[in-house]
Amino acid sequence: MTDLTRRGVLAAGSAAATWGALPLSRARAQAANTIKIGVLGDGSGMYRDLGGPGSTVCVRQAIQEFGAQGFNVEVVEADHQNRPDVGSTIARQWIDRDGVDMITDGTTSSVALALNQLVKEKNKVxxxxxxxxxxxxxxxxxxxxxxxxxxxxMLANSTGGAMVRAGGDSWYFITADYAFGHALERDTANFVRAAGGRVLGQVRTPFPGTSDFSSFLLQAQTSRAKVVGLANAGSDTTNCIKQAAEFGLTRRGVKLAGLLVFLSDVHSLGLQTAQGLVLTETFYWDLNDRTRAFTTRVRPRMPNQAPPTMVQAGVYSATLHYLKAVKDMGVAAAKDGAAAVARMKAMPTDDDAFGPGSVRGDGRKLTPAYLFEVKTPAESRAPYDYYKLLQTTPADQAFRPVADGNCPLVRS
Known part of the structure; x- marks a missing residue:
């Protein structure tokens, strides 16, 4: 873990330069009045552009907008390297040694599932x-x-459902071989079969470390499926799309379903390659006046001044709502993680990234899902003007019904 980066930044009224100089009694008082947030994501791998340093920028943006509300906020960040063992070790040290109260970002499902159990054990958030x-x-x-x-x-419901309705009734999956890929393939396959379609096969690709997808694409082509479902993300997805174009897969009538594609991926691909791709996001910087206003505020500090992705916007939104709950209940009470989450569920959400919303009893934040098509180069009028909206799934329909999830928190 010697190559991990950990940086602490004091915000909202705290000054890092004077922290160590405080008298012991005063330092303890200030620590008791401080909320500590850990941003734990992919800082160096295939998901860096969709989360990574940009997530920390968005946490700081939320803190800045929240302002001085009678308590201090401290932020630390680290790279979990897409490994659950590394992520768990960092998070445990943050909680046990550094007093971190809330962890956000969480990119990579295997890491998030491990953190999910750790914060339950430690009663954090x-x-x-x-x-x-x-x-x-x-x-x-x-x-x-x-x-x-x-x-x-949600992704399977929106993108997968739209592809089946458009005639894509036979599928072959190229799936990242870890928790995220398995879940995305499973959920999408369920929608395909429910709509009368067929799954002709799948192949699991090593994660991380795969860059040559030629043999996997050849298997997909041999299956004669109408749709190749890419149950992966980040550079895995962009490499698949680029190599499929090189092999002429789409020219043979095969449709690519990018089941999780981000604005940063489209930027990496370029519109010439990505045009016509159908995808689902819950945030797009140019969706409405509020998303544009948020982007204007945060973009100057983003890596390469790129607009935020939906992951980074989600980190901003979640952090802002958490800070509102801390103010509502008080810092001492918010140190009880389950109590802080319960207060967040009881309060309506509202911010410029996602607008008004709510959090269900099972912990699902509800927001509309937007089905987009990537523009052609001729349609794009400015940098990052990449999407045109095809349809909107309302928040109460976008996510799995609570009764179908078997979450023990909401079982009758």
Missing amino acids: MLNSGAATSDLTAAACTANTIHWTYDTW
């Missing part, structure tokens, strides 16, 4: 924005975790 597995609000749900932004069931 996890506000997951980056990990997709819908299991976090199913059998794995706990009173200490809220699943923000998106999940595999």
Whole structure:
């Protein structure tokens, strides 16, 4: 773990330079009046651009907008390297040694599932924005975790459902071989079969470390499926799409279903390659006046001044709502993680990234899901003007019904 980066930044009225100089009694008093947030994500791997340093920028944006509300906020960040053992070790040290109260980002489902159990054990809070597995609000749900932004069931419902309705009734999956990929394949396959379609096969690709998908794409082509479902994300997805174009897969009439595609992926691909791709997001910087206003505020500090992805916007939204709950209940009471999450569920959400919303009893943050199509180069009028809206799934329909999740928190 010597290569991990951990940086602490004091915000909202705290000054890092004077922290160590405080008298012991005063330091203890200030520590008791401090909320500590840990941003734990992919800082160096395939998911860096969709979360990573940009997530920390968005946490700081939320703290800045929240302002001085009678308590201090401290932020630490680290790279979990997409490994659950590394992520768990960092989080445990943060909680036991550094007094971290809330952990956010969480990109990579295997890491998030491990953190989910740790915060339950330690009675802290996890506000997951980056990990997709819908299991976090199913059998794995706990009173200490809220699943923000998106999940595999929602993606399957929106993108998968739209592809089947458009005639894509036979599928072959190229799946990242870990918790996220398995959950995304499972949820999408269920929608395909329920609509009368068929799953002709799947192949599991090593995660992380795969860059050559030629043999997997060849297997998909041989299956004669109408749709190749990409149950992966980040550079895995962009590499699949690029290599499928090189092999002429789409010219042969095969449709690619990018089941989890981010704005950063489209930027990496370029519109010439990505045009026509159908995808689902819950946040897009140019969706409305409020999303544009949020983007204007945060973009100057984002890596490469890129607009935030939906993961980064979710980190901002979740952090802001958490801070509102801390103010409402008081710092001392908010140190009880389950109590803080319960207060967040009881309060309506509202911010410029997602607008008004709510958090269900199973920990699912509800927000509309937007089905987009990637524009052609001729349609794009400005940098990052990439999406046109095809349809909107209302918040109360976008995610799995609570009764179907078997979350022990809401069982009757």
